[in-house]
Amino acid sequence: MNRRVLRRWISNFMVGTMIFAVLIAVLPLVLILATLLVKGVSSLNLAFFLKTPAPAGESGGGVAHAIIGTLMMVGAACLIGLPIGIGAGIFSAEYPSSRLATITRFISDVMNGTPSIVVGVFAWTLIVARQKHFSGYAGSAALAMLMIPMVMRTTEEMIKLVPHSLREAALALGYPRWRTSLAVVVRTTLPGIVTGSLLAVARVSGETAPLLFTALGSQFMGTNLNQPMGALPLTVYTYANGPYEDWHRLAWATALVLILVVFVLSLSARIATRRIFGRYG
């Protein structure tokens, strides 16, 4: 066979293989979304977003308490986790060979592989066991602990992509080292850092295990982080484990709401970044 024809065939084969891999990778995602929509959308109505659960046996009710709980706990986790994670990421990217950065990088890699339930147990011993009651704070702390290593690593990787020449340009204009890091390097990587943070937020929004040991869950509307709190993944867990057919439908609907919440969060964070920092950010 002609050499060129052979090459073209090999090229086509390789491209085909990769397209196939992409399809395989996307397939579960599409299936999950489709199932959620099919099984969940019928139970969705305005009351579902606004009401708290109906007593067992009665129909109706909603997951408003869990939406509030998830938003509050994830919000608090962001307040703790994002500054620490982003700060640590900046440090270990800017001083890559320092001993502290090497150790931090290693530990965060290990933490990234830690099962979230272990983090839940850890937060339980650290906070719940001492306070002698479950609380939203403990849940936030557990989620923050999960976020920090993720955010740190993505921030670091993003900053490492900034060309050295850009850094030099700023320094040569008289920027002090810290301002170069913040004003030029971090500014340039901001979209990447936002993406990394959003991934972490999305990831922890769906965490169930750490919340079982910390926030516990609740059937009532509450905005006190010092009390046990409901959360969407916990609600899914409870309803899916329940004996009633009605509960299973609610579990599907709640899972759909969880995905919607994450979607809205991501979208608004992206729009906000673009609004505040303009096209070049």
Place this chain on the structure above:
Amino acid sequence: MTSTLEIPVMTPPPTPPIPVPSRLGQSPVKPRTEANYAIVVKDFSFHFGARQILDGLSFEVPRRAVTAIIGPSGCGKSTFLRSINRLNDLTPGSVYAGEVLVDGTSVFAPATDLVALRQRVGMVFQRPNPFPKSIFDNVAYGPVLNALVPKRDLPDLVERCLRAAALWDEVKDRLEDSALGLSGGQQQRLCIARALGNQPEVLLMDEPCSALDPIATQKVEELIFELKQNYTIVIVTHNMQQAARVSDCTGFFDRGILMEFGDTQQIFTAPKQERTEAYITGRFG
């Protein structure tokens, strides 16, 4: 078919023949007095860890003139340039010895304020490196940082710098566009405008044309020629014709040593060192 003969040959930009720098005659040679030296280098050496890069350099860079540094790759030209604004500080293991004085003050003194030094000594790099911001912001970055002018005067300053960098007419209608949308040559002129925004006295240029096409190169060279009315320029270049075209003085570096320093005309027509002549005529390097 003899296709090899039809490959278009890139015509080099029109260059005055060396060794007769055409523009030298236009700039009257200033009398060499102490006050005319913007940069004085005294027995300056530089190490990266155990490796010696520069050894015992001593020469004076005249004020408001273009000084070219030439020499084969790895001879320490860029390292020397980056010593003047202490950009080498970033590399671990940098050790300076001897003196480099800018306007009579040592740049290595412990009291040296790096921010102030780098405001006075601007730099243009080999590859254009504009910030991923608007054209306006790129030029305004330095002056805002160093609080050189009140905010309302910024547009004026930016315009002046862009005009000085011969870029104003090309960008005046799109100052808010991203600098990354400019061509390579425009980006490099923007980087020059950015350096001018800091209102420096000295401009260091590290092979500013090596990533540019011939036409852009010509524009930047014309610009350098204009800028020397107001700035002291030190330019590192690999391009012998360029050194001959734009510079008033030339220093020839070889393996970390300053082999020869003098008027460009003298270096290119009557080099004192055999090694200089060998390099200029292209026998090595």
